Amino acid sequence: MSDVLDRLATILEARKGASEDSSYVASLHAKGLNKILEKVGEEATETILAAKDAEVSGDCADLVYETADLWFHSLVMLSHLGETHEAVLLELARRFDMSGLEEKASRQNN
Numbered sequence: 001m002s003d004v005l006d007r008l009a010t011i012l013e014a015r016k017g018a019s020e021d022s023s024y025v026a027s028l029h030a031k032g033l034n035k036i037l038e039k040v041g042e043e044a045t046e047t048i049l050a051a052k053d054a055e056v057s058g059d060c061a062d063l064v065y066e067t068a069d070l071w072f073h074s075l076v077m078l079s080h081l082g083e084t085h086e087a088v089l090l091e092l093a094r095r096f097d098m099s100g101l102e103e104k105a106s107r108q109n110n
């Protein structure tokens with residue numbers, strides 16, 4: 001499961017050179033950053049609405065589906081700008097490590 005982002009990133013990279021008629025990702029790149037950002041915004045809104053519905057129904061299936069759409073379009077945005085998910089994972093890891101150090105320092109001070 002953990003290699004899904006790596007595998008998807010490889011496909012997204014390959015789609016940069018693909019024909020826009022044969023590939024949704026290539027069509028987004030061809031339409032440009034504004035179209036990609038429009039999709040990220042739409043998917044973020046759909047994710048928020050699905051989260052509100054999930055709170056009422058207790059069913060998170062639509063929320064998971066919409067979050068996957070949001071992550072996917074965010075990955076296309078990063079790829080369009082020459083960045084990858086790895087930079088985001090590194091940033092999360094850096095924060096995780098920092099919070100670990102803070103916890104340790106706080107334990108030592110008490």
Ligand SMILES: N=c1c2ncn([C@@H]3O[C@H](COP(=O)(O)OP(=O)(O)OP(=O)(O)O)[C@@H](O)[C@H]3O)c2ncn1[C@@H]1O[C@H](COP(=O)(O)O)[C@@H](O)[C@H]1O
Nearest residue numbers: 008011012015022023024025026027039042068069072073
């Ligand atoms: N993970 C995804 C993925 N998630 C969502 N989508 C597409 O994202 C779009 C979601 O937008 P909407 O729900 O607004 O649907 P829509 O109304 O058809 O979209 P628009 O007309 O508004 O652009 C749909 O067309 C979905 O098919 C995806 N398209 C592709 N992938 C992955 O990307 C790879 C490359 O895809 P292609 O470029 O199509 O080969 C695929 O193998 C998949 O692994």
